[in-house]
Amino acid sequence: MKELSVENLHVTIADQEIVRGLTLRVPRGEVHALMGPNGSGKSTLAKVLAGHPDYQVTKGKVMMDGENLLELEPDERARRGLFMAFQYPSEVPGVTIANFLRAAIQSRLPEGEELEATDYYAKLYEKMELLGMDRSFTSRAVNEGFSGGEKKRTEILQLAMLEPKYAVLDETDSGLDIDALKTVAHGVNSLRGPDLGVLLITHYQRLLNYIIPDHVHVMVAGRIVRSGRKELALELEERGYDWAREGAAEPVLR
């Protein structure tokens, strides 16, 4: 089965359990939204999927197309097709977007194979146009001095260039004005297709007006309490997270 699957995942940081028995499946070709209040463990899940060293997985499994992700280094996960758009992307001083992405793509090529520069730039410019980014951006250092919106666009640009099998978008909508949100959503929508599975993490329903998910999951206190079709997001917006908690199969700690 081509899917990103999380099974009964438990995660702690500094002896505190943040994710408490989370189970989730994102098949390739689908967009799943993961919604939840602040502190529910959404971002922790994203970081654990990507392999952040600060978090400890105490129990559970994470598989990508049948391969155990938890045994792999963050860069190995990335090269095998996992992408994460960061909520707070790091600055990489002095390294231009063009050079950074080039190194990232080069790392995916077999040894001895060199990236063809003209093809690379043609693709880069095409994707930048899609995201309404000026070409001069390529020579700016990654995220250095970028506005919130510029950072998020750059994350989606990287997603478009790296062509992963699964993308985890962590609060990509936060800090965006409506125009930037539309551009980012347009970018993500253009990448949708049978070869990409998306886990869209968001606090607000707003983003889901522009990126229509196939499924919606609600996460509260470290686990999924409700799952449904896209209408669930609207219902949640109307009734609030307390309603979601009440509907949980078993009591949820607050």
Place this chain on the structure above:
Amino acid sequence: MKTETSAVDINRNIGDFAYPEVHVRDAGAGLSEKTIHYISDVKEDPDWVREYRLRGLKTFLEKPLPTHWASKDLEAIDFDKIRYYLSPGTAAKRSWDEVPEDIKRTFERLGIPEQERKFLAGVEAQFDSEAVYSNIKKAVGEQGVIFVGSTEGLKNHPEIFRKWFGKVIPIGDNKFSALNSAVFSGGSFIYVPPGVKVKHPLQAYFRINAENFGQFERTLIIADEGSEVTYMEGCTAPKFNTTTLHSAVVELVALKGAKIQYITVQNWSANVFNLVTKRGLAHENAEVKWIDCNIGSRLTMKYPSVIMKGRKARGEVLSIALANDGQHQDTGAKMIHAADETTSNIISKSISIGKGRATYRGLVHVPKHLKNCKNNTECDALLINATSRTDTYPAITVRGTGNAVQHEASVSQVSAEQIFYMQQRGLTEAQAMSLSVNGFVNDLVRQFPMEYSVELKRLIELEMEGSVG
């Protein structure tokens, strides 16, 4: 963390090889008047040079090691065990065909691309203490440019050589300039006639190829009025087991309106003491620019200087130092303002890896009577590991009114979040670190000639391998 090989195809053994030595002239180990006479005899020095050497020796023996301010590691140098002169016994070569095969092989192993070998037409390459290959590019010769070894310079062009030799850096400047004055051999002598702009950089390659052998090259460059020249000096030394001393003296003279740019990529093996004195004299409206990269050596002490002697003279030092385990890069710059409206700029970046130590020492001097002088100093240090070390010792004396000085310093680290971010894009931890370091020096490297910036980036990647995990 797993070790990954670099994505860039680099042979780690490059620069780590040696060929059989053919040294027919050897002064033996240790230093005495006898050694000086031996050197002068073999080199057939004019009398004034022999006397100069003897004065150098006397000064060297009198001066204490500068351990009251510098590293105590200097005490590890055993001056009695060093061989101060060695000649392959070959005359300077002029054509590529005459260059010995093993030396050509050295170039090959260093991976100098075919294209760059064209530059070799205008290159002087030094193996051991004599120039074994010296081919002045035809065009340069036609312009009247003199580009020869220092020995040839002092013999064949005494009228220019003697006028400037030892004038910018006198014998007694410091203990190691005195040592060089006593035993110098090799190095380049360049004279650029008035108004001549040398298009291609003149290059020199230096190698140490004898165990326990110190290299004491002496370079003198004179750019006559309104002329321009760029000189490139690079070193990739074979690795040896015992301590080696490299102590060069480089003097630059930029006459009225002239420009000299001197570029160094230093990559001595980690047992070399690299104690070098470099200074330029800038006359009215002239410019001296040092681009100085220190990657190798056990201890480097080098502070390229510019004395701005004429009105509107300019001085610049751009330097990069990379200190890995067991290395101490003690580098910096000195800017001596000695005329009105002179401007100087220092940009220094250092990277300390593992237990490596980088020290910046800067001196900016503007006396009270001068007007409208400007200095800008930026020094940034990057620490890779918790055990890495950096120190900054700026000494800025700016007196009088109407002089401006600006000083910025920073110490930073590559954050774990930044590395994670880069890893998430598919780079290994080592690649991420290497790219971060290249990013740190990027704005400086961009100012270098293309072939050196590429070489430098490769050297940094090589150094960064194995620095993580």
